[in-house]
Amino acid sequence: MSDILVIGSLNMDLVTVTNRMPTVGETIIGKRFDQIPGGKGANQAAAMARLNGNVTMIGRVGEDLFGKALIESLKKDGVNVNFIKEDKKLSTGIATITVDGDGNNSIIVIPGANYGVDKDDIDENINLFNKSKIVLSQLEIPIDTVEYCLKIAKENGNYTILNPAPAKVLSYNLIKNIDLLTPNETELEIISGMKINNFDDVIKASKLLIDKGVKELIVTLGSEGSLYINKDIEKKFNAYKVDAVDTTAAGDSFNGGIVVSVIEGKSMDEAIDFASKVGALTVMKEGAQSSLPYRDEIDNFKE
Incomplete structure (x- = not known):
């Protein structure tokens, strides 16, 4: 039995490191190129496995x-990969990532086989929902599939988490089945339809989504920390101060930290503090899965 079921994307990240981003029409000389396993679903699965979570993935x-390299990478981290299909028609998803000298990144994703994940993948593996406690998904697979898997999860009594990236407008039928939504500020703005200019706007937009049916939110605010909010509580959490090298997968590792903490029975305050440490350690390294920390690194973390 796996405590955690992830339904999501797998991408090979093709990473270019450069001193600065080129402007439109400009050619510059970069510093380095790497091939690194990624995809938000796979990143989150790997992050949780490295934190000692018991994880199965559908994708x-x-x-x-x-594709073979991505599956082997997850298997090495201890993720159950037996339910990841090889698509006969579509190529493995890729993401082209440019990272500048300040650790900022820009990303283009080619979904490939990720957009082949459909309701049949869920129906064929319905027993996995029965055996899991938490179901986690993102938006790098078709949104109809995400809506369906969250519906099935709620029918099976799972605690559901949606990391809404890349952001899309969410239907009521999707929102009503989300226990925990984990957007960043940009994603919150798109999902809520409300312009966000300051922290008060973050609270207002979050409350709007709670009114629509989301049970609780954790809004990640980058170096400013995060906000936890439900119908009764609003609480701001500070980020740990570290020297960022690359912000790729920081949100994925943060989500992984939240899920593992919830599985371990920790309070939401403890879960967010733990996840903040995970995110901080992630941005201190380059790449997606290559930057994800292990449990002993979190336990020994000092700001």
Whole structure:
């Protein structure tokens, strides 16, 4: 039995490191190129496995070298990969990532086989929902599939978490089945339809989504920390101060930290503090899965 079920994306990240981003029409010389396992679903699965979470993943890759490498990487981290399909028609998803000298990144995702994940993948693995406590998904697979899997999860009594990235407008049928929504500020703005200019706007937009049916939110605010909010509580948490090298997968690792903490029975305050440490350690390294910390690093973390 796996405590955590992830339904999401697997991508091979093609990473270019450069001193600065090029402007439109400009060619510059970069510093380095790497191939790193990624995809928000796979990142979150790997993050939780490295934190000693018991994780199973549903997803798709192509019948190609990238797909095989992604599955092997997850298997090495201890993720149950038996339910990741090889798609015969679509190639493995890729993400082209540019990272500048300040650790900021820009990303283009080609979904490939990730957009082949469908309701049949859920129905064929319905027993996994029965055996899991938490179901976690993102928006790098078709949104109809996400809506369906969250519906099935709630029918099975799972605690549901949606990391809404990349952000899309969410239907009522999707929102009503979300226990915990974990957007960043940009995603919150898109999902709520409300312009966010300051922290008060973050609270207002979050309350709007709670009124629509979301049970609780954790809004990540980058170096400013995070906000936890439900119908009764609003609480701001500070981020740990570290020297950022690359922010890729910081949100994914933060989500992983939250889920593992909830599984371990920790309070939400403890979960957010733990996840903040996980996110802080992640931005101190380059890459997606290559930057994800292990449990002993969190236990020994000092700001």
